[in-house]
Amino acid sequence: xxxxxRTRPITAIIPTASMADIAFLLITFFxxxxxxxxxxxxxxxxxxxxxxxxxxxxxxxxxxADEGIRISDGIRxxxxxTDMAKLESILKEIVQxxxxxxxxIKCDKRAPYRSFNTVYEMMxxxxxxxxxxxxxxxx
Amino acid sequence: MKSRISLRGxxxSEVPTSSMADIAFLLITFFxxxxxxxAIHGIDYGLPKxxxxxxxxxxxxxxxxxxxxxxxxxxxxxxxxxxxLAAYIKGKMEQTQGRKPVILRTDPEVPYGMTVEVLDVLKxxxxxxxSIPTQTDIExxxxxxxx
Numbered sequence: 541x542x543x544x545x546r547t548r549p550i551t552a553i554i555p556t557a558s559m560a561d562i563a564f565l566l567i568t569f570f571x572x573x574x575x576x577x578x579x580x581x582x583x584x585x586x587x588x589x590x591x592x593x594x595x596x597x598x599x600x601x602x603x604x605a606d607e608g609i610r611i612s613d614g615i616r617x618x619x620x621x622t623d624m625a626k627l628e629s630i631l632k633e634i635v636q637x638x639x640x641x642x643x644x645i646k647c648d649k650r651a652p653y654r655s656f657n658t659v660y661e662m663m664x665x666x667x668x669x670x671x672x673x674x675x676x677x678x679x
Numbered sequence: 680m681k682s683r684i685s686l687r688g689x690x691x692s693e694v695p696t697s698s699m700a701d702i703a704f705l706l707i708t709f710f711x712x713x714x715x716x717x718a719i720h721g722i723d724y725g726l727p728k729x730x731x732x733x734x735x736x737x738x739x740x741x742x743x744x745x746x747x748x749x750x751x752x753x754x755x756x757x758x759x760x761x762x763x764l765a766a767y768i769k770g771k772m773e774q775t776q777g778r779k780p781v782i783l784r785t786d787p788e789v790p791y792g793m794t795v796e797v798l799d800v801l802k803x804x805x806x807x808x809x810s811i812p813t814q815t816d817i818e819x820x821x822x823x824x825x826x
Contacts, residue, residue, distance in 0.1 A: 573714060574714045587799075588802070590799055590803055592721065594719045594721050644721060650792065652789070653787055661813045669726040672722065675795060678799070
């Protein structure tokens with residue numbers, strides 16, 4: 541006697557119903573944590589042990605090793621300034637439109653102190669008191 | 680002739696969601712590529728208000744001078760290491776209950792990184808009263824800053 545087994549074909553299905561949920565959860569996470577950097581100047585930062593987190597939307601002044609200066613008000617993309625008078629006018633504009641805003645000096649550690657001093661003096665002249673010197677963590 | 684309309688074929692009410700995951704993953708990829716997780720850190724250098732600042736003579740403070748030659752002098756005496764610098768300032772601060780202001784003068788040719796290194800030592804010692812004179816200040820107060 542031949543016994544015939546009736547086999548039911550098993551369909552190979554990957555359950556993907558929850559995939560969209562997971563994906564949207566991840567999107568939400570990235571949307572909340574994303575911050576678009578307004579300044580991407582390539583500098584070699586000095587290292588320090590003491591560090592404080594800088595304020596969000598702080599204005600950034602970047603100084604490169606070859607003494608190039610870029611400035612951003614913290615909202616718009618940073619722009620290269622070659623003229624010191626222009627830098628001062630931008631500083632004044634930021635101080636007027638965003639009083640009390642923190643200023644970050646993102647200076648390359650190889651840059652001569654005189655370039656930092658130029659910016660520092662200009663900031664003091666314009667009444668900027670809330671300054672943070674950008675560093676990377678030592679060790 | 681009687682005609683019969685068959686109502687057997689059911690219309691399913693379904694929202695097509697097959698492409699939703701594709702769109703979602705595309706968005707994830709975008710955010711993953713553009714996200715920067717670096718929280719920006721730095722050394723706070725809060726300055727007093729203009730009217731609150733006072734002129735301090737190097738003689739009345741701890742006076743650090745970073746020279747163009749790479750040499751560091753502390754109260755006009757050369758120091759060889761950051762540890763020596765930290766130990767001296769710590770001693771001075773203990774004597775004066777931390778009231779002595781620290782002046783950090785840097786020559787224009789000195790790399791900026793060196794200034795931050797010294798500033799970091801001062802911040803580690805929790806010194807609140809740090810003054811970084813500008814080159815204009817130094818020019819104006821030549822007699823005070825004479826080594």
